[in-house]
């Protein structure tokens with residue numbers, strides 16, 4: 001059995017450990033697996049790898065309080081079982097039976113306050129199962145613009161300890177790709193809504209491969225075959241089982257109506273109905289068990305379908321009879337030899353641990369199983385690199401917006417073409433300033449789908465301990481810096497000279513700076529909102545509302561001094577105001593405009609500056625004074641935009657932290 005020693009491993013030992021993994025068949029010994037229902041002994045050859053982990057649980061109950069009735073309700077009740085290294089167990093039951101709940105409780109993903117009973121790892125209670133396990137969710141959360149190999153390599157780079165060299169990591173990735181039958185598609189992009197990628201089954205295998213590349217000792221899978229056809233489902237399960245058997249991993253999967261081929265891949269079965277155990281033992285033994293209860297599986301029937309049909313009372317017309325029927329199964333199991341065998345197995349595992357003086361797993365966490373295998377900066381580096389590659393390759397994220405902004409710049413340039421210096425052009429200029437800021441920031445909503453796609457991957461990877469929130473939030477910001485600059489620069493380079501805004505490098509640079517900083521705030525606001533409410537339509541509506549709101553109070557439609565007192569606060573936190581006013585000032589300052597000569601009076605109708613009729617011209621400063629833009633400080637306004645970016649980015653980080661994934 002697995003023996004975990006108390007002291008920390010040296011780096012040489014860790015290296016040796018990996019070599020040992022490569023050569024694990026040298027450690028094969030014969031072990032006995034008791035087929036616990038037939039009570040006959042099946043001999044099987046399984047490799048014993050040091051640090052393999054068995055999981056046993058006794059009298060597990062998960063209770064919730066019904067919010068309406070305030071009544072306590074047991075979702076699972078008095079469940080006991082054991083799965084040893086190299087064994088693959090299926091949790092099966094009708095819909096709502098408690099499969100996912102049992103899996104989540106075993107994987108340590110439920111609030112311990114609601115759980116009673118004991119879970120033992122290698123016979124010891126009080127261990128942190130997350131240190132030695134991975135939990136594979138149902139969704140195929142992968143980066144679609146990355147290849148299969150790149151997706152798995154990312155996991156390897158973050159989850160192996162630094163003692164594993166880059167070459168070894170690459171080799172581990174190549175090995176898992178081979179084991180999971182992904183060699184043919186290894187260098188193909190996974191695919192997303194615009195890239196046609198690999199098949200559904202290959203995607204599922206890629207997700208699982210990326211989660212097991214470090215060979216976590218226990219693998220929990222939540223319905224790993226859902227949504228796949230029977231051939232793909234078989235390939236997925238076969239890949240998991242091959243890896244589990246050859247590396248002596250412990251596997252528990254909840255599964256919905258497996259085909260007979262898939263079902264035959266499991267060693268053990270946990271049948272659950274109404275949260276209670278109907279059968280637990282070997283898969284083969286279940287046939288005999290049900291036969292003894294008077295439910296013989298027909299020769300050519302799929303046993304999985306047969307068991308489920310026996311314990312599913314959802315479609316029984318008489319509810320009471322149905323309940324009695326299930327209760328009978330539960331009572332039978334309670335007094336069965338199958339249950340006694342499970343209890344003996346659990347106590348044997350515990351007794352062996354006491355005898356062997358097995359130490360606390362969480363004290364001696366084998367390297368590579370740590371919650372975070374790599375430090376903050378290494379995490380940030382790898383996430384930044386991947387996010388950059390995704391942003392570069394994923395047309396939806398930035399390139400589509402760059403194309404759109406170029407079109408818009410050309411449109412504005414031709415409509416406002418060489419706007420001029422007559423009195424009437426003052427309003428044209430204001431409109432150009434307003435529209436440049438408003439439209440560009442408004443279209444930041446285009447980043448929501450890309451972010452939400454990435455967020456699903458973040459949820460999975462975070463839950464699995466690839467990295468923490470800080471590096472992810474930082475990487476998201478770092479990558480947005482150059483891409484947003486490309487957008488702002490492209491637009492400015494095309495639109496600014498075409499419109500004929502204030503000539504000169506200094507003025508051009510101020511325009512670019514404000515547009516860039518406004519876009520950085522808008523981008524930060526988008527990811528913040530999408531992190532708080534990760535639903536596409538809702539996030540889109542809220543961002544559109546916020547941008548509309550900021551437009552209204554920014555002082556363009558209604559002069560700043562006319563904004564009602566009650567809305568002044570909004571004006572001062574409005575990022576569009578700072579960008580708009582900065583652009584207005586940098587454009588108007590230093591310009592001179594012509595007043596209109598009134599042919600009747602032969603006087604000049606000047607709306608700005610000297611309005612007595614004697615002055616032919618007025619200045620940009622006169623315009624600014626006239627609209628009350630006297631306090632604009634270019635550097636300070638730019639700083640306000642930087643501060644708002646920081647505020648939204650901190651909000652983004654906090655939102656991600658608070659919105660805990662199912663951990």
Ligand SMILES: Nc1ncnc2c1ncn2[C@@H]1O[C@H](COP(=O)(O)OP(=O)(O)OP(=O)(O)O)[C@@H](O)[C@H]1O
Pocket residue numbers: 064075093094095096097098099100101102256
């Ligand atoms: N937190 C909760 N609050 C209220 N009811 C819950 C909660 N968690 C689980 N349940 C209920 O407990 C039952 C078991 O849920 P669970 O998701 O474990 O079932 P399942 O067997 O995995 O179902 P399915 O196959 O349909 O996914 C369901 O009826 C579910 O509605």
